[in-house]
Amino acid sequence: MTALGKLLRTTAFKLALAYLVVFATLSVVVLIYVSWHANALIAGQLNATVNAEITGLAEQYRQGGIRRLVAIVEERSNRSGGSIYLVTTMTGEVLAGNVSGLPDASLAEAGERELPYQRAGETAAAPYPAVVRVFVLPGGYRLLVGRDTEERERLSAVISNAVQWSLALVVVLGLAGGVFVAKRVLGRIDAMTETARTIMAGDLSGRLAVTGSDDEFDRLAQATNAMLDRINELMAGLKEVSDNIAHDLKTPLTRLRNRAETALRTASDEDEWQASVEQIIADADAMLGIFNALLLIARAESGGGRDQLVPVDLADIAESVAELYEPLAEERGARLTVNAPTPIRLLGSRELIGQAVANLIENALNYAAAAGGEVAVSATTDEDGARLVVADRGPGVPEADRARALERFVRLDSSRSRPGSGLGLALVAAVARLHGGTLTLEDNAPGLRAVLALPLTPAALPEPSTPALAPPRGARAV
Amino acid sequence: MTSSMKLLIVEDDREAAAYMVKALSEAGHVADHAADGAEGYEFATSGSYDVLVVDRMLPKLDGLSLIGRLRAEGATTPVLILSALGHVDDRVQGLRAGGDDYLTKPYAFAELLARVETLARRGQASAGDTVYRVADLEIDRLSHTCSRAGQEIVLQPREFRLLEYLMRNAGQVVTRTMLLENVWDYHFDPQTNVIDVHVSRLRSKIDKGFDKPLLHTVRGAGYLIRDGAR
Ligand SMILES: Nc1ncnc2c1ncn2[C@@H]1O[C@H](COP(=O)(O)OP(=O)(O)O)[C@@H](O)[C@H]1O
Numbered sequence A: 001m002t003a004l005g006k007l008l009r010t011t012a013f014k015l016a017l018a019y020l021v022v023f024a025t026l027s028v029v030v031l032i033y034v035s036w037h038a039n040a041l042i043a044g045q046l047n048a049t050v051n052a053e054i055t056g057l058a059e060q061y062r063q064g065g066i067r068r069l070v071a072i073v074e075e076r077s078n079r080s081g082g083s084i085y086l087v088t089t090m091t092g093e094v095l096a097g098n099v100s101g102l103p104d105a106s107l108a109e110a111g112e113r114e115l116p117y118q119r120a121g122e123t124a125a126a127p128y129p130a131v132v133r134v135f136v137l138p139g140g141y142r143l144l145v146g147r148d149t150e151e152r153e154r155l156s157a158v159i160s161n162a163v164q165w166s167l168a169l170v171v172v173l174g175l176a177g178g179v180f181v182a183k184r185v186l187g188r189i190d191a192m193t194e195t196a197r198t199i200m201a202g203d204l205s206g207r208l209a210v211t212g213s214d215d216e217f218d219r220l221a222q223a224t225n226a227m228l229d230r231i232n233e234l235m236a237g238l239k240e241v242s243d244n245i246a247h248d249l250k251t252p253l254t255r256l257r258n259r260a261e262t263a264l265r266t267a268s269d270e271d272e273w274q275a276s277v278e279q280i281i282a283d284a285d286a287m288l289g290i291f292n293a294l295l296l297i298a299r300a301e302s303g304g305g306r307d308q309l310v311p312v313d314l315a316d317i318a319e320s321v322a323e324l325y326e327p328l329a330e331e332r333g334a335r336l337t338v339n340a341p342t343p344i345r346l347l348g349s350r351e352l353i354g355q356a357v358a359n360l361i362e363n364a365l366n367y368a369a370a371a372g373g374e375v376a377v378s379a380t381t382d383e384d385g386a387r388l389v390v391a392d393r394g395p396g397v398p399e400a401d402r403a404r405a406l407e408r409f410v411r412l413d414s415s416r417s418r419p420g421s422g423l424g425l426a427l428v429a430a431v432a433r434l435h436g437g438t439l440t441l442e443d444n445a446p447g448l449r450a451v452l453a454l455p456l457t458p459a460a461l462p463e464p465s466t467p468a469l470a471p472p473r474g475a476r477a478v
Numbered sequence B: 001m002t003s004s005m006k007l008l009i010v011e012d013d014r015e016a017a018a019y020m021v022k023a024l025s026e027a028g029h030v031a032d033h034a035a036d037g038a039e040g041y042e043f044a045t046s047g048s049y050d051v052l053v054v055d056r057m058l059p060k061l062d063g064l065s066l067i068g069r070l071r072a073e074g075a076t077t078p079v080l081i082l083s084a085l086g087h088v089d090d091r092v093q094g095l096r097a098g099g100d101d102y103l104t105k106p107y108a109f110a111e112l113l114a115r116v117e118t119l120a121r122r123g124q125a126s127a128g129d130t131v132y133r134v135a136d137l138e139i140d141r142l143s144h145t146c147s148r149a150g151q152e153i154v155l156q157p158r159e160f161r162l163l164e165y166l167m168r169n170a171g172q173v174v175t176r177t178m179l180l181e182n183v184w185d186y187h188f189d190p191q192t193n194v195i196d197v198h199v200s201r202l203r204s205k206i207d208k209g210f211d212k213p214l215l216h217t218v219r220g221a222g223y224l225i226r227d228g229a230r
């Protein structure tokens, strides 16, 4: 596209062109209106003058006949002015008057007409225009009275000139204005496009220029810049996560590979092969578990399934999951208690909240059960909403690490020796966010208190669809 | 164990399908393979199968539509949906479309086999009976009582449901995930062996002190309750 073509194609220019057409039409209409009225006015004046002359001459003719008329015409013809006169005989012989060079037969009949004429004695000059009246007098005499209309013609010419000039001016100014505006707009748009291109090419740090004029372009630039900031943020987050994932999946993958290699090198009989392959499958399953957890976190994080939330009973979830883990807790030498006295209805996913509670209990059993303590699960409500708390009496998490522990793949140094992938709390936090809630780690003095705070949904909710458990609820060891 | 079943596998991944057909035949079953939804529909309507295993994403006719069409025509053959989509609502969608069970890829073959066999037996299962019996072990589903050799055994409500599920599928391997799904109604996979602890508790109640164990662990697969004599 040529630069001109680009310019002509801009919205600004098209708009200018449209305005131009409107204004040109308008000015032409105004001038035509004015000239029409001016013409009418002048024509009226001409008529009035001629009529007055005729009335005067008719009076003279009535009093003194043709002779008197000729004398008067003779006299008036010598006056200067725009009036023209002529008196002839029937055969066309001029008796008096100040006109010559009339077209043939222009006196043949009575009536009003427009004619070109010449002043008597000025034969060389070009004829002037006039409007005349011809009378046929008794005896075949002809009387012509008229008035030069050159003035009128001149006015017409002036007006038509004005029309042309103003039209030309409107067009020229309009085009120039259009080009100017379009050029300005195009300049800024081009600058924006250029910046956008470099950003797209990979330089995400580029920003659109903001001139400070606070016009629409500035606002557009500001909004776009804000969007770029957000994209940058997300990209950074994404990069960090994918770096972490790549790094953290390397460990189990390396382990799996080593195991396969060892089996290949050293396994000598059927049993050893079998054991190795089973181990390898277990390793693969662990990796699949990591992927599943990551997918689940990603899905919850992106708000996927938020429209699938249904009325659930948080107390029931807490109880059923605690009940699921109770034998395991006992085996590990811990006492698992539940306090979920009343049903707590909220919009949620039983599956995801259940998984979250399971993760919290598993952590308590993994990191705190060795201390032989008690793991207390409770589900209660207060004015802020529902709270699901899993509290243990283990070593807890130092304050400085509490926020960090919620991130993906973060495992504190003290627990590296235990199995786990560092995704448990990240998943709980993602589930909390999906439900519009939060996960916070608190000091249980001693131990850890993981608090999953979920907003309660508005009162009038239908009964939860999950089947209630048979045993009665209450503070008790399950 | 279970008598031989005839299965239809509707799966567009030929390698996966071939593996499944082979593994199923090793387990004593016969499996046909259809490579797309349209072919699957043809096979399903012309042959009589005990269970259909249907992949969700299929060329020509997707899995859920295939199931919907079969169900609309009154077919009651149990269907196991196989899918790479494993999120909660994907499962709900699948079951709503008329699937009877849902298994996420990748799966352990033992899991697939156990589920397929359970589905195939669903028709004959004694879901309506009030009393389940395996050898001298007996539960009454109305009075929620359990006894072995005439001796009453006291079970917690959850232990009762666990035993009830195992006995409904007596002679059938059930996996840990099947137990978690059917007894606890959760579909996530716990990091630890929670189910094992529940089962061993149950086992200590029903098998301890009797010379013939009824509740067996099947290595690499799950659990099985059966009269060892058979
Ligand atoms: N109850 C707890 N007591 C002490 N430390 C805990 C507890 N729960 C979590 N942590 C710490 O937080 C880290 C992250 O936990 P999590 O996200 O569940 O991953 P994982 O359990 O796989 O390590 C753990 O590695 C552990 O160091």
Ligand SMILES: [Mg+2]
Residues within 6 Å of the ligand: A359, A362, A363, A420, A422, A423, A424, A425
């Ligand atoms: Mg954990």
